[in-house]
Amino acid sequence: MKWSLEGKWIATGFGLVMTLMGGISFISYQNATRLAESASQVRQTHEVLETLLGILSALNESEAGRRGYILFNDRSELERYNRTVQLIDPKLSRLQALITQDKAQQQQLEALRKLIAQRLDLAQQSIRLHQKDATVRSTQTALMVASTRNRQTIQSLVDAMQQQEQQALERSVSQSQANIKLRMLLEFLGTFLTFLILSSIFALLYRQMVKRQQAEVLQQKMVQEKELSDLKLQFFSMVSHEFRTPLSSIVGSAQILDETLYPLVGKQKLKSLYRIRSAAQVMTQLLSDILTLARADAGKLECNPTLVEMQAFCLNLLDDMQPLSKLEHSMQFDIQGACTYAYVDEKLLYSILSNLLSNAIKYSPNGGTIDLTLNCEPKLLTFQVKDEGIGIPTETQKNLYEPFRRGRNVGGILGTGLGLAVVKKCLDLHHGDIAVESQVDGGTTFTVKIPQEIG
Structure with a gap:
């Protein structure tokens, strides 16, 4: 003993x-x-x-x-x-x-x-x-x-x-x-x-007794928090499942109407349809972010890397994000490096990049160019998302990845402050790192680095 x-x-x-x-x-x-x-x-x-x-x-x-x-x-x-x-x-x-x-x-x-x-x-x-x-x-x-x-x-x-x-x-x-x-x-x-x-x-002995009591209280709190976290996860999973079905129907119907009416009606007349499709996609992304955070808090979010073809992944991602741009933004993609495949968790990487691109579109209300750059190397995978939007104040950058944190200059732009928190949770599971360079009214650049230790 x-x-x-x-x-x-x-x-x-x-x-x-x-x-x-x-x-x-x-x-x-x-x-x-x-x-x-x-x-x-x-x-x-x-x-x-x-x-x-x-x-x-x-x-x-x-x-x-x-x-x-x-x-x-x-x-x-x-x-x-x-x-x-x-x-x-x-x-x-x-x-x-x-x-x-x-x-x-x-x-x-x-x-x-x-x-x-x-x-x-x-x-x-x-x-x-x-x-x-x-x-x-x-x-x-x-x-x-x-x-x-x-x-x-x-x-x-x-x-x-x-x-x-x-x-x-x-x-x-x-x-x-x-x-x-x-x-x-x-x-x-x-x-x-x-x-x-x-x-x-x-x-x-008294100190040990107090420590034991504190440990018992802490253990009881942890058990309660775990139970609460499990209940919260069950609730969000149920809500996400119940909302995804009608939202999928809305997005699918809007896409069918777009394909059907596009030859007959001009783009200007299809703005309301684009708004419906964009709002449904934003709602779907919000539900996905909430569920991801709930799973991360409950310790149920896992990283399962597989071999993914990165160029095709990025192009499909840009296609999914295009409806959110409202035809006012120019989205560009550039790939650098010698490798084409990388070991990543495709769902977590999609959450990381989709949130960064969504923020780039959201906080660039006057349009402009949004660049997605991929640098694929054998031991390091680097993504860079650059916009020409409103920028992030310096004092906000310190707590940028905490839930519900938003800059004081967002004005009337709608948002929940969950996107970057999801990015950080997913990136931590990849053992990756994220950096930001931003100036108010001077645009923002996020750099994501994911090590390639698996494979």
Whole structure:
């Protein structure tokens, strides 16, 4: 199946939309994942900080119990010390589980373990010394100094660990926010592009729908025009057939009367008979022109060339046109060239030349000479019809071959403006060409050229 250009655009647009929607979904998923990771990291950081605070608190609590026991010799304070010491290892284990991904913090945790073990060892020495001899103060003082120094070191290490954890959290949150903003921008751009592409696809689909509707309307009009053209052709064919019979009778009767009365009556007395015969022939030509145009408009006018002897054809044509001249025009025929036969459609050629000669007679009201020249060559057939009539205005020559077009200088000369339209239709079927040279009151010359490609 061959796709049209618009179909390819629509398919490409849908592909881009699906790609963009997939990209937007992936970015949204990454945003959600990043938010979940950030929330998890925030919780982990808070738990690390709370655990560190818990370790410090337990150390301080154990130190308070140790001091209470040494100062007041209270066994409950010793128990308090022992309970608190038991809470430190679980907190260290929890802290180690929380910072498994950070090697630096793991090293700091290891240092913290050693410091706590050292501190607890100092506390145990102090307790054992007190239990052995409660009156010894110098040794207790030295242990207290070492314990104080140890506590400060632990505090500094815990503060450093807390600060690093907070800084890591801030960096992570900042990077996460930047990534989320970038992804949100990409989501917005993707959504905008998706909307733009969908709008373009909708516009293309709407345009195709409008074109299809226009094509359907045009097709319906063409069908209606064809039906109307067929009806018009049927009507004109019927009218032409019905009128040709009485007109043929009129022309035949007039010719018989002319042949019968000519030896008995002078030409001047036969003018009315000539008028009858001429009017009947004009009516016959008019019907023929209307039928030819109707058939051409309906696409039923065909060109079927045959081999025709041109000199005899032209002489017979002039004989048929002679009654229209009213004995006021001199009709001359000249043949040039080497060939005698040509491939033409005899009926169409008769319509072409008879209309040109009829116009030459009609628009030469003061008489004069009408020349028909034939130039017969092997590849080109040329006819020239020249008169000494009223001429054709320049502005009329542009639309000369349109139906019902007549010059503004025709005055009261009767005519329909169909003759040259028929000439053009018949000549187009021959793939021929026509040219005109004319001046107002200076006569007109039509040149018809028909190529000889057949035969």
